Amino acid sequence: MNWQQLLHLIVVRIKQVIGLYAFVLIPMWGMFFLNKVALFGMWNIFGIVPRALDVGSMIGVFASWTMHGNLSHLTGNTVTLLQILFLFGLFEKNAYRTVIKLVVASGLVTWIIGSPSSIHIGASGLCFAMLGYMIGGAIFARRWGYLIACIVMGTGYWLTIKQGLMPQQGISFAAHFGGLCAGLLLGANSKHTYSAASQRY
Numbered sequence: 250m251n252w253q254q255l256l257h258l259i260v261v262r263i264k265q266v267i268g269l270y271a272f273v274l275i276p277m278w279g280m281f282f283l284n285k286v287a288l289f290g291m292w293n294i295f296g297i298v299p300r301a302l303d304v305g306s307m308i309g310v311f312a313s314w315t316m317h318g319n320l321s322h323l324t325g326n327t328v329t330l331l332q333i334l335f336l337f338g339l340f341e342k343n344a345y346r347t348v349i350k351l352v353v354a355s356g357l358v359t360w361i362i363g364s365p366s367s368i369h370i371g372a373s374g375l376c377f378a379m380l381g382y383m384i385g386g387a388i389f390a391r392r393w394g395y396l397i398a399c400i401v402m403g404t405g406y407w408l409t410i411k412q413g414l415m416p417q418q419g420i421s422f423a424a425h426f427g428g429l430c431a432g433l434l435l436g437a438n439s440k441h442t443y444s445a446a447s448q449r450y
Contacts, residue, residue, distance in 0.1 A: 266338030272345060273314075273330060277372060280315040281323050292316055296370035297356060299363030299423065309369070310356035313424075316370035326372040333379045336401065340383075340394035347439075351378040351432055358427035367423070374424035381432020382439070389437035 284292040293316045297309035309316075317323040338344055355378035359369050380399075387396040 262339050265344055266335050269334045269338045269344055269348070270331070273334060273348065273372075273375075274327060276315050277317070277323065277327065281317055281320075284316075293318065293370050294368075296368040297359050297363065297424075298368050299360050299365050301365070306360065310360050311353060313356060313359075313370050314352055314372040314375045317372070318370065322371060326376060329376050330372060333376060336383070336398040337379055340392070340398060347382070347435070348375075348379075350435060351375060351382060351428075354378065354431035354435060355424070355428035358431045359421070359424045362427050363421075363423035367421075369421045369424045371421065371424065373421065374428035377425045377428035378432035378435075381429040381434075382436035383432075385433040385436025386439050387436075392436075392439065395436070 280292060284290060295305045295308040295312065296316055297313050298306040317326070337348075341347055352375055355374040359374055363369055383395040383398050386392040387399050
């Protein structure tokens with residue numbers, strides 16, 4: 250790869266980072282204010298209710314990442330996603346498609362393993378899914394860019410990750426653990442796609 254190809258790749262990936270911010274964060278913030286102003290908080294009732302087969306819970310599997318209880322909840326997830334999405338956009342060629350896969354996979358695993366008496370909302374499951382994807386890619390698929398990303402995220406978020414994987418009142422352990430497991434599985438199986446994509450540059 251010569252310097253022109255490298256420069257082109259960097260520009261493409263930076264554009265992808267900006268696109269990912271819009272792709273993930275605009276729906277989160279847009280639905281939060283729409284929920285507050287026009288929906289009277291009703292959007293959050295469509296969170297994930299584990300093993301429930303009603304329409305509301307099925308909506309939650311795909312859209313619970315856009316549901317937040319309050320501004321603090323939304324802001325906390327946004328700060329984390331700003332950093333994860335930056336790394337993800339730099340190292341993942343098909344980032345949009347992969348994010349959609351992680352949203353659905355983390356939602357489904359949460360639906361399967363969560364307590365039937367609970368309801369799960371928020372983007373933290375997606376955060377853990379993306380972290381799991383990078384860890385799985387680094388360890389099992391030998392994607393060295395993600396190894397660097399894991400070191401960066403692990404250094405800054407080790408305590409947060411550790412606390413998120415401990416059952417606590419008011420915190421969705423199922424979403425965190427489920428998202429992490431879903432991400433690990435998808436990341437571990439990303440080797441072929443990554444290898445094929447890397448040969449194009």
